[in-house]
Amino acid sequence: MDDERTLVSALIEGERAAFDQVYDAYHVRIFAFLRRLSNRQDTAEDLAQETWLRFARAAKTLRPDTSLASFLFTIARNAFASHRRWAMLDLSRLVIFGFETTTLAEAPDAQHERTTEMRRLERALATLPIASREVLLLVGVEGLDQEEAAKILGLTYEALRQRLSRARAQLAKKMEILERRTTPAGDTA
Amino acid sequence: MTEPEKDPLLEALRDLPPPVAPTDATKRLARAAYVASFDEGSPIFRWARAAIVPTVLASVIVLYLSWAFSAASALVQ
Numbered sequence: 166m167d168d169e170r171t172l173v174s175a176l177i178e179g180e181r182a183a184f185d186q187v188y189d190a191y192h193v194r195i196f197a198f199l200r201r202l203s204n205r206q207d208t209a210e211d212l213a214q215e216t217w218l219r220f221a222r223a224a225k226t227l228r229p230d231t232s233l234a235s236f237l238f239t240i241a242r243n244a245f246a247s248h249r250r251w252a253m254l255d256l257s258r259l260v261i262f263g264f265e266t267t268t269l270a271e272a273p274d275a276q277h278e279r280t281t282e283m284r285r286l287e288r289a290l291a292t293l294p295i296a297s298r299e300v301l302l303l304v305g306v307e308g309l310d311q312e313e314a315a316k317i318l319g320l321t322y323e324a325l326r327q328r329l330s331r332a333r334a335q336l337a338k339k340m341e342i343l344e345r346r347t348t349p350a351g352d353t354a
Numbered sequence: 355m356t357e358p359e360k361d362p363l364l365e366a367l368r369d370l371p372p373p374v375a376p377t378d379a380t381k382r383l384a385r386a387a388y389v390a391s392f393d394e395g396s397p398i399f400r401w402a403r404a405a406i407v408p409t410v411l412a413s414v415i416v417l418y419l420s421w422a423f424s425a426a427s428a429l430v431q
Contacts, residue, residue: 179389184384185385188381192375193375197375201373218387221388222387286370290370301364306367306368308368333361333363337363
């Protein structure tokens with residue numbers, strides 16, 4: 166916590182090394198969050214860039230007690246929400262939105278040697294509604310404190326707990342469905 | 355602060371490997387924006403620049419209202 170305060174103070178002062186340190190610490194996490202939220206590599210790249218630009222411009226106005234994780238994930242989430250609003254206005258992109266989850270879920274992931282379970286989990290996560298996905302990404306994948314996640318999502322603590330519990334149940338159900346789908350194929354192979 | 359969720363499913367989520375993230379271009383751009391945000395001139399100059407639009411708008415409104423008022427009084431007389 167003290168380290169973070171020092172880092173934030175250095176950021177407010179305009180120290181480039183502090184900015185680099187924050188970037189190095191968070192860029193993979195922010196990108197992963199946006200990648201899984203949007204289900205698209207190109208969208209995630211654009212939104213990650215937008216997130217970092219917004220952060221860079223706002224850095225000098227931070228309060229010394231700012232939580233960097235909360236601040237960055239809030240910017241990223243807002244960037245995604247605003248992208249989504251624009252996408253909803255654009256019919257052609259709306260169509261892409263409708264198909265993108267399936268595209269990602271069906272795509273073979275040759276880049277990483279993941280276990281079947283991990284792949285299944287990733288696929289199940291990708292097919293969840295955005296509201297459920299974002300809460301699982303923040304609390305599950307990022308391991309953020311639930312109060313912090315509630316703040317990022319603009320929810321009360323109680324509402325977050327309910328949404329998390331619902332999202333968890335949806336994920337478990339999707340996992341079960343995917344498991345049932347893959348088991349017969351596994352047996353015949 | 356609340357306790358982290360002890361849930362095997364949530365813990366499995368935590369173990370998901372992160373996707374490959376692009377680094378260089380975004381970092382360069384963001385750092386340039388960060389540096390530029392500290393080079394925007396003196397605070398007085400920034401304040402003056404921010405005050406221009408509201409001042410002009412307020413002046414136009416005041417001028418219009420005084421014209422309208424004087425025109426109305428001329429009509430009454």
